[in-house]
Amino acid sequence: MKMISMTAATAAMAFGALAAVVPTPAAAQGRNTSPIPMDGATCPEGWRANKGYCEPGTNAPNVYIKTKGKPCASGYHQYYTWNYCTDRRPDYTTAADKLVSYGTITKANRLDRCPLGYFSKADMTICTTRLSPAPKSRKKTGACNSNEIDEWGLYCTADAGMITRAQAQQEADRDFNAIYSANGAQYPAQGSDTENYPSMVAAYGPKGGTSSAPAEAANASDQAAATQQTAQCQTSVGSVTGAAIGGAVGGNAGAALGSMLGGFGKKKKKSC
Structure with a gap:
């Protein structure tokens, strides 16, 4: 009977030791003491990039590389959209x-x-x-x-x-x-x-171009006004010249000639 008790005790101790050695699936995968391959150009929180690897910093969470198409192990969370599983839940408030x-x-x-x-x-x-x-x-x-x-x-x-x-x-x-x-x-x-x-x-406006459409429209309007003003000025100058020549000739012939050359008595605009 004593021998049986010792055997049972030994078995219990062996089972306990085995349980201590065999970790849970999550603990078996996660680590924070050695580098892991970097996924893309980002490392998980608490880890820093170094030549294609992520190295754990002080108080870094346990992390392992996520298998594509499979969820993270119990107790682990995917690190945003990257292929890391971490035992520290990501803070989605950026x-x-x-x-x-x-x-x-x-x-x-x-x-x-x-x-x-x-x-x-x-x-x-x-x-x-x-x-x-x-x-x-x-x-x-x-x-x-x-x-x-x-x-x-x-x-x-x-x-x-x-x-x-x-x-x-x-x-x-x-x-x-x-x-x-x-x-x-x-x-x-x-x-x-x-x-x-x-x-x-x-x-x-298009990049590399200009977004000065209102200014261009204003410039076009100013140019049109200037052209109209020039035409008016030319007409006024012709009127004054015609009136002067008509007056010099005098009589009906002078009136007709003055009318042909610009009319009588029209004055040049001050703005010309």
Whole structure:
């Protein structure tokens, strides 16, 4: 009986030792003491990039490379859209989201691009802006007003001139990159152009060109007025000359000659 008890105790100890040696699947995969291959150009939080690898920093979470098509092990979370599994839940409130937002628009589709001056928040469901003042944009629910730009049939945007083309393009680049990453390296439905897409051109003109259409129209108007004024001046000069010659000749013949050369008594405009 004593021997049986000792055998049972030995078995229990062996089983306990085995249980201590065999970790859970998650613990078996995660680590924070040696480098892991870098996925793309990003390392998980708490890790730093070094020559194609991610190295753990102080208090780095346990991380392992995620197998494509399979979920992370129990107790682990995918690190945003990258192929890492980490035991520290990612914070989906990004630094950009923590900025003061002066305007927000709920998207119809999370993979739609945002209007001029706006970018997608981390959850991709809302467009926001960090610019103040910023263009006034809203979801399109009918025809846009005459002072608004129709953006892809999704938004109506007014006061685009509140920001510069450079600011608009910076936010468009930020927005496109976020959607491209979230969409598995696929372009959004609105395309990849962030420089000369329709609403950008409508607001600022084509890149490399000029957006001085009002100034050009004003110059054209001034030129037309100057041409008309020159013609009037020439007519007035002819009238004065004709009157002078007609007066010198005198009589009916002088009147007829003066009329042919410009008429009688018309004075030159002071503005000529």
